[in-house]
Amino acid sequence: MGARSLHHRGAFRILGLLAMCTAASAVQPTKPLEEVRALERSGDPDLETSLSAVVDNALRAFDAPVNFEGHPDYGRSTARTVAELPFAVKHSVRKNQSLAHCLDELMELSRGLLEVQNILGNTCIVPKKSDKDEILNNLDVPVSLHLENVSTWEALKALGIEINTVDATDYSFLISLACFDEGNSPPEAFTEEKVISLSLDDVTARYALCTIMNASPLELSYTYVCGTKLQVATDKLIISVHENGKRVLGNRSLTPEEWEWWRREKHEVGWERER
Amino acid sequence: MTTITPLLCFCLLLGRLSEDEQLVMLEEAEAYHHDALCCGAKPDRSTIDTAIQKYENVLREVDLAEPIRLEILWNIALLYMNTPGAPPGDYSHWKKASEYYELIVKESPTVDKRVIVAHAQLGDIYSRTGELTRAESNYLRLRSLPRELTDEQRSALDPELTEFASQAVNHLVAFYEEHGVMPSAQGMADEEVAAAFSKRSKARRDAQMNGAVTDFLEHLLNASRESTSGTSVPEDDGNRESQVAAVPPAMNTVSPDSADPPIPNTGFSDVPTRPGPTRAQKTVLLLGLALGAALILWRSRRVWRKK
Numbered sequence: 001m002g003a004r005s006l007h008h009r010g011a012f013r014i015l016g017l018l019a020m021c022t023a024a025s026a027v028q029p030t031k032p033l034e035e036v037r038a039l040e041r042s043g044d045p046d047l048e049t050s051l052s053a054v055v056d057n058a059l060r061a062f063d064a065p066v067n068f069e070g071h072p073d074y075g076r077s078t079a080r081t082v083a084e085l086p087f088a089v090k091h092s093v094r095k096n097q098s099l100a101h102c103l104d105e106l107m108e109l110s111r112g113l114l115e116v117q118n119i120l121g122n123t124c125i126v127p128k129k130s131d132k133d134e135i136l137n138n139l140d141v142p143v144s145l146h147l148e149n150v151s152t153w154e155a156l157k158a159l160g161i162e163i164n165t166v167d168a169t170d171y172s173f174l175i176s177l178a179c180f181d182e183g184n185s186p187p188e189a190f191t192e193e194k195v196i197s198l199s200l201d202d203v204t205a206r207y208a209l210c211t212i213m214n215a216s217p218l219e220l221s222y223t224y225v226c227g228t229k230l231q232v233a234t235d236k237l238i239i240s241v242h243e244n245g246k247r248v249l250g251n252r253s254l255t256p257e258e259w260e261w262w263r264r265e266k267h268e269v270g271w272e273r274e275r
Numbered sequence: 276m277t278t279i280t281p282l283l284c285f286c287l288l289l290g291r292l293s294e295d296e297q298l299v300m301l302e303e304a305e306a307y308h309h310d311a312l313c314c315g316a317k318p319d320r321s322t323i324d325t326a327i328q329k330y331e332n333v334l335r336e337v338d339l340a341e342p343i344r345l346e347i348l349w350n351i352a353l354l355y356m357n358t359p360g361a362p363p364g365d366y367s368h369w370k371k372a373s374e375y376y377e378l379i380v381k382e383s384p385t386v387d388k389r390v391i392v393a394h395a396q397l398g399d400i401y402s403r404t405g406e407l408t409r410a411e412s413n414y415l416r417l418r419s420l421p422r423e424l425t426d427e428q429r430s431a432l433d434p435e436l437t438e439f440a441s442q443a444v445n446h447l448v449a450f451y452e453e454h455g456v457m458p459s460a461q462g463m464a465d466e467e468v469a470a471a472f473s474k475r476s477k478a479r480r481d482a483q484m485n486g487a488v489t490d491f492l493e494h495l496l497n498a499s500r501e502s503t504s505g506t507s508v509p510e511d512d513g514n515r516e517s518q519v520a521a522v523p524p525a526m527n528t529v530s531p532d533s534a535d536p537p538i539p540n541t542g543f544s545d546v547p548t549r550p551g552p553t554r555a556q557k558t559v560l561l562l563g564l565a566l567g568a569a570l571i572l573w574r575s576r577r578v579w580r581k582k
């Protein structure tokens with residue numbers, strides 16, 4: 001189940017040529033995971049549910065941007081429209097529990113499917129690879145990106161276009177924003193502040209994404225949702241904005257014109273293509 | 276390995292709890308707190324004591340997020356305030372609560388509703404325990420808080436902030452009266468407090484003066500009645516006679532209130548000796564006395580003449 005064609009290249013260089021980013025490509029100062037604590041109990045310890053659901057619940061309980069990628073083995077199905085799960089789990093976040101301790105519990109519940117990586121200071125829960133060159137999802141795809149004085153959205157859009165151009169997986173790549181679920185607009189800085197400049201060659205899309213997030217004037221996190229072949233065979237990257245660690249979903253409704261504009265922008269990423 | 280083993284021994288010696296143990300400890304304390312105060316039944320002393328003890332252990336042993344630590348300090352203070360069974364006049368539990376309210380005020384990064392209530396509670400507690408300077412200081416803090424906050428902060432804390440600041444005036448005036456003290460310089464600097472105290476003091480003096488005059492007139496009337504019902508035969512001229520009554524007591528008839536409890540040297544100035552009647556009031560009283568005495572003498576002379 002979940003067989004994926006591997007279009008991986010031979011040995012590609014990660015960290016080959018890294019040029020400047022105007023905002024610091026250095027690690028953004030973040031609170032140690034042991035010091036980030038849940039202020040309330042969250043989740044039902046007796047409820048059996050999917051690993052994705054408990055991870056999502058856990059990450060909402062902490063005021064910290066943590067990135068999460070669903071594993072392709074349980075994120076897709078060729079037989080059903082709903083993601084098939086290899087197993088169900090029970091988990092709740094306890095009051096005063098540290099994020100580090102919670103992540104340890106989640107990795108144990110994943111039975112080796114997931115691992116936690118620190119990429120340029122960003123905490124990322126990613127599918128565990130058996131081979132370092134393995135491409136499990138579109139964020140493993142090697143990309144090159146050269147940008148100058150662009151906004152956060154422009155940088156992300158460029159990354160999305162690059163991923164879809166390289167076309168290294170069976171699944172196209174779509175970018176969306178968490179605030180759209182509430183019908184809200186992202187902060188103005190997301191599209192207006194053109195402060196990102198970077199030059200990256202032959203790095204993973206994940207590395208490029210973390211570089212963009214560090215360079216952005218906003219505090220961001222992402223969730224990577226694996227699509228299904230019965231639908232449009234599209235993986236979705238959902239970007240969330242945080243303020244002081246807390247996820248915010250915006251407070252200004254999008255106008256119909258703005259909705260249309262965003263629809264066109266997302267379309268330009270190139271996710272709607274023939275498969 | 277050679278470096279790990281001493282480190283491990285060091286940690287074991289420290290007796291540091293694992294995160295799982297810390298989480299369990301917190302959950303147990305919360306369960307006792309819930310049983311003690313949240314069930315709607317009358318608080319049970321032993322449950323409260325256990326909840327306090329467990330929470331105090333948590334404060335010592337658990338790495339707490341700051342908001343959770345503040346919540347626990349609050350819960351402990353409430354548990355102490357609700358401890359039943361203390362004999363009348365025994366405020367030892369309230370005194371323990373005050374220690375936690377003080378920590379809340381000290382450690383809270385911003386003014387929130389707990390800080391407001393903490394100041395109010397501290398005012399009441401210190402008033403009971405006789406720590407008058409601290410009591411006044413906390414009540415006055417409630418008055419100054421609204422002025423120190425931005426509009427946005429104020430709106431987030433209202434209506435409680437405005438309500439407590441307003442009630443603090445009444446609390447302060449009652450506090451000054453109860454303890455028989457004058458407001459401190461800081462208290463007098465608050466115009467509303469000074470005005471309320473002054474108004475209340477005047478009203479009390481006026482009430483006492485009115486009471487004194489009424490008492491005196493009643494005394495005269497009673498004396499008049501006694502003289503007509505005494506050994507002399509009154510002439511029935513339609514007027515009642517009254518025997519020469521004993522001269523009423525001194526004009527400074529404003530009797531003091533029931534004795535105030537002895538006030539420790541708190542830095543507050545004592546309330547000055549209750550002022551006597553004014554000059555005009557004394558004159559009126561003397562005239563009235565003289566008139567009454569003259570009337571009595573005149574009636575008595577008539578009686579003697581007839582004899």
